[in-house]
Structure formats: structure tokens, C-alpha cells
Amino acid sequence: MTANNSTATQVKNGVNVEALLGAREALEKAPEAAQFKWRASCEWLNGTHSRSTIGKFFGLGAEQSRDTTFTVEADHPKVFASEDHAPTPVELVLSGLASCLTAGVAAIAQRRGIQLHSVKATLEADMDIQGILGIDDDVRNGFGAIRVHFDIRADADEDDIKALVAQSQKRSAVFDIITNPTAVFVTVN
Amino acid sequence: MRSATAIIIGAGHSGLAMSWHLTARSIDHVVLERGEIAHSWRTERWDSLRLLTPNWQSRLPGHGYAGADRDGFMTMPEVVHFLQRYAEVSRAPVIPGVRVTRVRQDAEGYELSTSQGGWRCRQLVIASGACNLASVPSLSAGLPTKVASLTPMQYRRPDLLPDGGVMIVGASASGVQLAREIQAAGRRVVLSVGEHVRMPRTYRGRDIQWWMDAIGAMDLRYDAAENIERARRLPSPQLVGTPERATVDLNSLRQAGVELVGRLAGLRDGKAQFSGSLANVCALADLKMNRLLAAIDAWVTASGLEQRFAAPHRPAPTVVGAGTKLSLDLIAEGIATVIWATGYRPDYSWLDVPVLDRHGRIRHDGGVVAAPGLYVMGLPFMRRRKSSFIDGAAGDAADLAAHLHQSLDRAAA
Numbered sequence: 001m002t003a004n005n006s007t008a009t010q011v012k013n014g015v016n017v018e019a020l021l022g023a024r025e026a027l028e029k030a031p032e033a034a035q036f037k038w039r040a041s042c043e044w045l046n047g048t049h050s051r052s053t054i055g056k057f058f059g060l061g062a063e064q065s066r067d068t069t070f071t072v073e074a075d076h077p078k079v080f081a082s083e084d085h086a087p088t089p090v091e092l093v094l095s096g097l098a099s100c101l102t103a104g105v106a107a108i109a110q111r112r113g114i115q116l117h118s119v120k121a122t123l124e125a126d127m128d129i130q131g132i133l134g135i136d137d138d139v140r141n142g143f144g145a146i147r148v149h150f151d152i153r154a155d156a157d158e159d160d161i162k163a164l165v166a167q168s169q170k171r172s173a174v175f176d177i178i179t180n181p182t183a184v185f186v187t188v189n
Numbered sequence: 190m191r192s193a194t195a196i197i198i199g200a201g202h203s204g205l206a207m208s209w210h211l212t213a214r215s216i217d218h219v220v221l222e223r224g225e226i227a228h229s230w231r232t233e234r235w236d237s238l239r240l241l242t243p244n245w246q247s248r249l250p251g252h253g254y255a256g257a258d259r260d261g262f263m264t265m266p267e268v269v270h271f272l273q274r275y276a277e278v279s280r281a282p283v284i285p286g287v288r289v290t291r292v293r294q295d296a297e298g299y300e301l302s303t304s305q306g307g308w309r310c311r312q313l314v315i316a317s318g319a320c321n322l323a324s325v326p327s328l329s330a331g332l333p334t335k336v337a338s339l340t341p342m343q344y345r346r347p348d349l350l351p352d353g354g355v356m357i358v359g360a361s362a363s364g365v366q367l368a369r370e371i372q373a374a375g376r377r378v379v380l381s382v383g384e385h386v387r388m389p390r391t392y393r394g395r396d397i398q399w400w401m402d403a404i405g406a407m408d409l410r411y412d413a414a415e416n417i418e419r420a421r422r423l424p425s426p427q428l429v430g431t432p433e434r435a436t437v438d439l440n441s442l443r444q445a446g447v448e449l450v451g452r453l454a455g456l457r458d459g460k461a462q463f464s465g466s467l468a469n470v471c472a473l474a475d476l477k478m479n480r481l482l483a484a485i486d487a488w489v490t491a492s493g494l495e496q497r498f499a500a501p502h503r504p505a506p507t508v509v510g511a512g513t514k515l516s517l518d519l520i521a522e523g524i525a526t527v528i529w530a531t532g533y534r535p536d537y538s539w540l541d542v543p544v545l546d547r548h549g550r551i552r553h554d555g556g557v558v559a560a561p562g563l564y565v566m567g568l569p570f571m572r573r574r575k576s577s578f579i580d581g582a583a584g585d586a587a588d589l590a591a592h593l594h595q596s597l598d599r600a601a602a
């Protein structure tokens with residue numbers, strides 16, 4: 001009943017699915033190694049402008065370093081009387097969701113033997129800023145709703161493409177983070 | 190201490206089917222049953238429950254439904270009667286009222302402690318059921334004490350529930366059936382929906398179980414499944430057995446007034462928090478249902494039988510309201526009861542043989558357990574997709590009885 005069982009090697013979406021499947025098999029036998037810790041730090045620059053640094057993480061039972069330490073800046077636009085040096089944090093969250101779902105689409109297409117030609121995600125989120133401004137306590141701070149629209153060109157029929165997108169949500173870390181509550185602990189020294 | 194060559198634990202349909210095959214092979218055995226024949230169907234089901242599988246599908250080795258309503262669905266008393274009759278005609282050596290409390294392995298086989306003394310055997314078949322315990326998620330600990338907490342094994346009928354609204358967690362067969370019944374009784378019902386399997390009751394003029402059987406989907410073998418671990422974890426289909434052959438899906442429940450919310454993700458300060466993934470789990474279920482219907486259409490076309498069946502169609506997509514709630518204040522909104530229709534699992538607390546994995550599941554290869562002479566029956570997708578259904582016992586019991594017989598012969602040689 002599965003739509004596509006063709007082997008992954010026939011299509012080129014640039015995702016090494018064999019490696020991912022190998023990792024899954026290895027981690028099923030050693031679940032301790034599946035415990036990852038992701039990290040980020042952030043330094044205030046000026047006004048609402050800040051710079052986050054993303055480097056080492058813990059995984060596969062050891063500290064992992066990478067070739068580059070990445071930086072991501074955030075700021076707020078001029079309508080908030082800020083200087084607009086960079087996107088807002090909530091836009092970064094949206095772009096996190098977009099790229100997580102897009103990576104998922106590519107990986108699942110590779111696994112299902114579907115050749116992709118283009119994938120474009122367009123996201124829009126509603127926010128009633130009365131919440132963050134403290135005008136109305138009944139209004140939540142975060143997004144009221146997020147709409148994600150995918151435009152995908154691929155060698156597959158409409159239902160198979162819809163299934164790619166649905167499966168990508170099912171496996172997406174950021175989709176889960178946004179749709180489910182997570183306990184957050186903030187400390188100060 | 191009494192002994193038998195083989196012992197079967199449990200006189201449900203699985204144990205009785207196995208007993209039929211052992212009798213056919215003249216293997217001396219007994220069936221130990223803690224209650225009476227069909228104990229689970231007598232004591233662990235709600236009052237209105239009918240099988241979701243049609244009568245013709247209650248096929249057991251050497252026995253089948255003989256009544257006039259082949260397309261109907263048995264009530265619980267009818268199931269009990271059906272199994273009792275089966276035990277009689279097959280002369281199953283059932284010893285009722287014997288609860289197995291401990292099983293140990295020794296050089297010759299197995300030693301059983303029971304509520305009625307000890308037993309020994311060389312071969313042991315565990316047919317004690319896949320649904321002995323209700324699985325309740327650990328987050329249930331956060332439920333306010335004012336709210337009653339029930340499982341489908343404790344639920345009997347709507348008028349025994351405390352006054353007030355009801356939140357049902359889980360939208361598989363048990364959850365959707367209870368939502369339908371409790372809503373019809375005039376209660377407010379909130380149904381929390383996670384991943385689920387959607388199916389129309391009938392398609393192209395036939396029962397969906399008829400189609401699944403005809404196209405061979407129910408016979409798919411465990412060693413031919415693409416991902417057997419995932420297939421075994423698949424929730425039960427959204428089906429109900431009613432005389433009017435009603436389809437129970439999320440659209441019909443919504444029309445009846447049931448309020449749909451996402452998967453229960455948290456309980457904090459008396460508030461239930463629901464996942465925002467409702468639209469996606471519904472999209473996944475619609476896509477999978479349409480894939481099954483397409484497989485049926487392809488089978489019809491390939492067999493050239495188009496004229497015999499009604500035209501193909503697709504049920505309307507599941508409607509997910511834009512105003513779906515993400516949180517619900519249980520106390521303020523008058524929710525008096527939560528029913529955890531979050532699945533069932535077997536109870537192996539009496540099994541003192543190291544054959545369980547870290548999740549407490551029994552390690553087996555198509556029912557042949559990883560200890561000599563030990564077998565299990567009736568688990569989801571154990572040897573075939575239909576293994577946990579009444580209709581699945583015949584094939585599985587035949588295969589496992591052959592294996593059991595062969596290893597006895599080998600030991601004798």
C-alpha cells in the first residue's frame with residue numbers, strides 16, 4: 001500500500017538517507033548516544049540588537065565541535081523604534097520552522113524515491129501585539145496561528161507530495177517545539 | 190504438582206484456537222483460565238460494545254458463525270456465547286478459576302505457580318491477552334483530583350459517569366466509540382485526537398473488513414512488512430459495529446456535537462494543553478485512508494470486476510476548525526471525567542523468564558518467544574496483520590502448533 005518503494009539511489013535530492021538510516025539503526029541499539037544537548041548563547045549589543053553564537057553541542061556520547069562557530073543576529077524593525085539591523089526573534093522562529101520542514105521534505109522524498117525540482121515554503125504568522133505590550137492579559141504573547149504554504153515541483157502525484165509534507169511535520173523537531181508545550185527553566189547568577 | 194506436555198494460559202479465542210490445534214495433533218495439554226471462558230469479553234468491556242468485525246469474520250479453527258445475520262456485529266453476550274460454544278464443540282480442556290501467578294523456566298521446561306497449586310509443562314503458550322491493562326500516559330498524574338479518571342476497561346455506560354462534561358483522550362476505536370455514545374446521551378464531549386487510522390464502514394457497497402480481507406491486506410505477513418515495529422504500534426481503526434453500519438469518523442463526531450482538540454500535550458494548573466498538530470494528524474489519516482481506497486480500486490480494476498461493485502468515491506476530507514482550542518480549563522469548563530482511551534497492553538507481571546525488552550514487550554519471532562518451548566498468541570501483527578483479531582487466530586495457531594509439535598519431536602528423537 002506504500003506509494004513509493006523505489007530505491008533511494010535513483011533520485012538526487014542531495015540527502016544521504018543511507019547514513020541517516022544507519023544512524024537510526026545504531027541508535028536503536030544504543031539509546032544513550034541519542035541524548036543530544038543543543039546550545040546557544042546570546043550577547044546584547046545595543047538597543048534591541050543582539051548576537052547569538054552557536055557552536056559546540058553534545059551528542060553521540062561526547063562533546064562535538066564543528067568547523068565554524070555560527071552567529072545569528074536579531075533586532076527589531078523601525079516601527080518598534082528600533083534600528084532594524086537584523087530579523088526579529090519571532091521571524092527567526094518562523095525561519096527555523098521553514099527550514100526544518102523543508103529539510104524534512106527533502107529527506108523523506110529521497111527515502112521515498114521522489115525526485116524534487118523545487119521546494120518553496122512561505123510562512124505567515126498572526127500576532128496580536130497587545131499581549132507583549134501588556135495591554136490585554138487575555139491575549140497570548142506568541143503567535144495566534146502560523147500558516148505554512150508549500151510550493152513543490154517534483155516527479156510525483158499530488159497525494160504523494162501532500163504525504164511528503166505531512167510526514168515532514170510528523171518528524172519535525174521545530175514543528176513539535178511550536179505545537180507542544182516545553183518546560184523552560186531560566187536562571188540568573 | 191500436576192503436569193501436562195503443554196499448557197496454554199488463557200481461554201480467550203487465542204487460547205481456544207491453540208487448544209484446537211494441539212488436540213488435532215494429539216498433544217496432551219490444559220488451558221488454565223483465571224476466570225471463565227471469554228473472561229475479558231465478560232468483564233472488561235463496556236455495556237454497548239459490539240465487535241467492529243462482521244459476524245462472518247469470526248472464523249476459528251473448525252468453527253465459525255452459523256447464524257442468519259452474517260454481516261451483523263456481535264454484542265458482548267453473543268461473543269461470550271460464541272466462544273463458550275466453541276470450547277464445548279472442540280472439547281477444549283479448560284480449567285477455569287486458575288490464575289497463573291508465576292512462571293519459571295527450568296531444565297525440562299516451565300514451572301507454574303497458580304491460585305490452585307503448581308503445574309509443570311515442557312511447552313507453554315501465553316494466550317493471556319494483548320489488552321489486559323489500559324495504557325495511561327504519565328502526564329495523567331497532573332489531572333486535578335476533582336476530575337474522575339477512567340479507562341475504557343472501567344467505563345460501562347454514560348449514566349454511570351459523574352454529572353458534567355467528559356474529555357476523552359485518544360481517537361482510535363475505543364475513543365471514537367465512547368465519544369459517540371456519551372455525546373448521544375446528552376453530555377458535552379471533548380475528544381483529544383492524536384495520530385489515528387480513518388476508515389469508512391462501507392466502500393463500494395461492501396464492508397471495509399470485506400475489502401481488507403479480499404485484497405489480502407489482513408494476511409500480510411510480519412516478515413514481509415516494510416517496518417514491522419511501526420506496523421505493530423499502529424492504532425486501531427476508527428470503526429464501530431452498529432446495525433445501521435454507521436461510519437464513525439471525526440467529521441461525523443463533529444456534526445454530532447463532539448468538540449475536537451489536538452493530542453493532549455500537558456496538564457498544568459487544572460488546564461489541559463493540546464498540541465497544535467490536529468490539522469496534520471487529520472491530513473495524514475485522510476491520505477492513508479485514500480491510499481487504502483486506491484489499493485481497493487486497483488484490485489477491482491485488475492480483477493476485472495468493476496461491474497460487480499458500486500462506483501469508487503472518496504469520503505470528504507476531515508474538517509479541522511480554525512478555532513481549535515489549544516487549552517481547556519477543566520474545572521472552570523465543568524469537565525468532570527477524563528477517559529483515557531490511549532491504548533491497551535499485555536500484563537506479564539507473572540512471567541519470571543527473561544524475554545521482555547526494555548519497554549516490557551515480549552521478544553518473539555512471529556510468536557516464537559526467545560526461550561525454548563515458549564510461545565505467545567494474539568499480539569498485534571504477530572505473524573499477520575490480522576493476528577490480534579479473532580480472524581487471525583486460526584492461521585497463527587496452526588503455524589505455532591506445527592512449530593511446537595516439531596520441537597517436541599526433535600526433543601523425543
Ligand SMILES: Cc1cc2nc3c(=O)[nH]c(=O)nc-3n(C[C@H](O)[C@H](O)[C@H](O)COP(=O)(O)OP(=O)(O)OC[C@H]3O[C@@H](n4cnc5c(N)ncnc54)[C@H](O)[C@@H]3O)c2cc1C
Pocket residue numbers: 198199200201202203204221222223224225226227228229230234239240241242287288289290316317318319320321363533539566567577578579580
Ligand atoms: C475494546 C476492544 C474491542 C475489540 N474488538 C474486536 C473486534 O471487534 N474484533 C476482533 O476480532 N477483535 C477485537 N478486539 C481484539 C481482540 O480480539 C480481543 O482483545 C481479544 O479478547 C483477544 O483475545 P485473546 O484470546 O488473545 O485474549 P483474551 O480474550 O484477553 O483472553 C485471554 C484470557 O487469558 C486469561 N488470563 C490472563 N491472565 C491470566 C493469568 N495470569 N492466568 C490465567 N488466565 C489468565 C484472561 O482471563 C482471558 O480470559 C477488541 C479488543 C478490545 C480491547
